[in-house]
Amino acid sequence: MRSLEAFTLGKRRGQPETNEDSLVIVPGVGYAVVDGVTDRDGTLYDGVLGGRFASKSAAATINRYLLDLAAGIRRHEGPGELVGQLTEAVADGYRRNCRYEQVKLDANVRAGCAVLIALVNDDDLEVISVGDSGLRINGGSPWQDLKPLDDVTARLRREAWRYFEARGLPQDACGKLSMMVTWQGTRNQPDGSVTAEPGVRAEIEARALAVNRQALPDIPEWELLELIHHGIVHGQGGFQNAADRELGYGVIDGFDVPAKFIETISIPIAEIETLELFSDGYFSAPAGFGAAAWEDEFERVEREDPHKIGRFLSTKGTTDAAMTDDRTYLGVRLR
Secondary structure, three states: OOEEEEEEEOOEOOOHHHOOEEEEEEOOOEEEEEEEOOOOOOOEEOOEEHHHHHHHHHHHHHHHHHHHHHHOOOOOOOHHHHHHHHHHHHHHHHHHOOOHHHHHHOHHHOOOEEEEEEEEEOOEEEEEEEOOOEEEEOOOOOEEOOOHHHHHHHHHHHHHHHHHHHOOOOHHHHHHHHHHHHHHOHHHOOOOOHHHOHHHHHHHHHHHHHHHHHHOOOOOHHHHHHHHHHHHHHHHHHHEOOOOOOOOEOOEOOOOOOHHHOEEEEEEHHHOOEEEEEOOOOOOOOOOOOHHHHHHHHHHHHHHOOOOOOOOOOOOOOOOOEOOOOEEEEEEEOO
């Protein structure tokens, strides 16, 4: 290894301690980026919100695993075994906080994180991914398993934003109202809010369903409606590690991760000059290598689409209080 660069920053301005991303670095052995799922209900585990708890639990387990590999205490037994250890680490946290039975019954309140791990396995670099963090080798096209489910709720947010914008509301109001719709779903809006008015709700639902049916014609309509009606807080949990749903996705949440959601690739180390890992807080990859290049690209995206309702569509946008998401970068130059 010739050099290494790393950068991580939480989305909440002035509150770096809330960063739900984690980094793991064991030079010459393995590297990981862990992205905690944004908290949905305010539940604390070990005194921190669920995304940070899951992220730190998984990162500590990966770090210990890599150090054991380096010391010859263990052998790498494959992705399933490692993912199983990460799952058990989160489950142990539930038990320690006396919440296992509660989260077993309700996936919507579980903590969770995405992981991308790159470890040296003989002459190859083995990459193991659950979730939507990304990898780039030698400055080529990124390898990233982005989930279509997020696109559904992102389009819901965009359509709600445009609806209120067309009614002449200022950007701050459009952002707040569209976030309420996306977060809680159209059928869970607070009484008295404009978002709860039957006509408003019906119009936003119709628009969101139409654009999602056009973009995702092979997805069952009931899955789209479940997300539109119930949003991120009340609807997304039903798709978490759900192998029988078209919009199902993988996450480390303390319960079994189906094999279909564990992505792996193996690359001969001799072919690698640069290795870059990043969380999904980066919406575009730069031409160059290094943290400065990635930060410059981040700033370009922010200037072009700060609200994330255009080219860089997302379930959240940047506000005065927070950026769209936590972001983490790790670049390793092997030669």
